Amino acid sequence: MLVILSGLVSTASAFENSQLQWTEGISGKIQRDESLAYMGYSVKAVVFPSPVESNKYKAVPEESVETYVGLEISKTGVFHETVLLTPSESYIVPDEEIKVTVKQLPSGYSKEWLFESYNPWVVVEIESRGIPNLEISVHTDKDDYAPSSEIPVTLTLRNTGTADAVNVDIEILTPLPVKRGQLKYHYNRIEIGDSFTEELTFMSPMVKEHETFQIVADVSGYDVKDIQYSAKIQKNVMILVVSPKCLSIRKSTPGKIYLKDMAMVSISVKNSGDCNLKNVTITDSVPDSIRLVGNHTLSWVTDIPANDEWNYRYLIKSTEPDRNGIEMPPATAKYRFRGEDYTVYSNQPGLVVYGPKIVLSKMVDVSEVTGGSNVKVTVTAENSGNTPTKVTVFDNISLNTTLISEVESYENSIDSGNKIRLGYTYKISGCAESTSDFAAYEDFLESSKSYCNEFVNGIAAYDDFLEANSRISFSYTLRINSNESFKLPDVTTEYYELGNTGDKIYSNIQGPYITILQSEDKKVEETHAETPAPLPSEMPLSSPDLNESHDNITHNVSGDGKFNTFFLSYFWDSSNASFFNVPFNEIKQNHT
Structure with a gap:
């Protein structure tokens, strides 16, 4: 049975406009009374061929069905028309805004056309008209x-x-x-x-x-x-309005210097026009990492007649290296001409500075402990500059602690331990001792505690060249003798501006704070026992016969209550441990 619909269009090819261009739209599979919507249009399947009888021996139509579909097209809910389309046929709506194409129908011998399994469907594609942009x-x-x-x-x-x-x-x-x-x-x-x-x-x-x-x-x-x-x-x-071409200004510096050197800055202002200028204000400035040498204000007021020139030079010195170059700020010249104010700017020369820069750190493995606990201290000095320097690092050992380990060095060198030294300071009362070998010195340290008052301080030091972009670290373990929180001493350093030449540069870093944890169920009583001296004999060293030219220690004291300083330097060499006397007061004076 074929249903004939009023207004049905039997063919669609007559509506095809070859000049129209279409965008990629949507497609979908729909059955009778189902619809597909796109851009305000709705396409509904309303008519398919009538069902047919099947073959006596197979579940297929006796003869091939001529397939088609009747599609009802609406826009914004208003019925427009119904069209009849066969596979691959298209229909363009009258306003030419969309094109409807039947992409697929069941084949003529498909079981969808049989009375007993009648269920036809259609795959419909809807495309919208392309538009230029x-x-x-x-x-x-x-x-x-x-x-x-x-x-x-x-x-x-x-x-x-x-x-x-x-x-x-x-x-x-x-x-x-x-x-x-x-x-x-x-x-x-x-x-x-x-x-x-x-x-x-x-x-x-x-x-x-x-x-x-x-x-x-x-x-x-x-x-x-x-x-x-x-x-x-x-x-x-x-x-833009062109200002009178009266002044030009130029600034120059050397291309590179070493940190130990001074650099000359030159400023030149030329009046190459026909302007006779009075009260020209010339100003300059330096970056934060540059300091002026001498008494300069970097601000001048002068007259510059036509075809005349003004020049000035001053010295600067960098406070830190900069391998990438320091960009100098521009100098300016301000003047007034014919009732208008003008400002001209100089160029910005660069200055590369070669030199060292020592960055210190002092850290502990734990900052909250109880009295009697051990704390490992690590001191690091890093040369973040671009040249080597001879550096000395001083790290005092707190009176609230006792050194219980040797000082271990961490550096990319097999002899790095040779560069770590440990010194002691005692408060002496009427003591005058002289020793000729390490054993005698060890005995003096032990006996001095009983009749030369108390141990005062200790210090670990590093003294050697440190290459650019390298570091030295040393660590040691302390036993906490205090029941009150305290701060470890600062680490200080002194190093040269270039190698072992130039002025010395001094810097320091704050020592970390040690917090003493108190027991809640037991009141901790403070003790004032003297802190024993960290004896080198407690350290695991194997020492052969010593050279007397390096281990003689003499103590001359005049009067009670004086301080006498002993500095013990030692090589951490497992095959040959030796000791020699170093005047620690000289290092302390240099550091001061």
């Missing part, structure tokens, strides 16, 4: 121009839409005079994805004050249905 840009090489200068302009037109544009026109609107090129362009067709570029040049006019000019590009075009599409863009350019 015109984009235009205006580009200049800069945003401001001097009077009577060329203004090069580049126009770029693109079609980024989904259909070709036809009869496209560009019109340039601007008060600027054209030197090259034209103000109107026409294109018969711009296909999808195509672009066109046009070059033209304007001239900047003379102005009495800064003035902004507009360059407006207006583009319009059409699609195959003669619908217009347009775009507009505006580019602003500034025409």
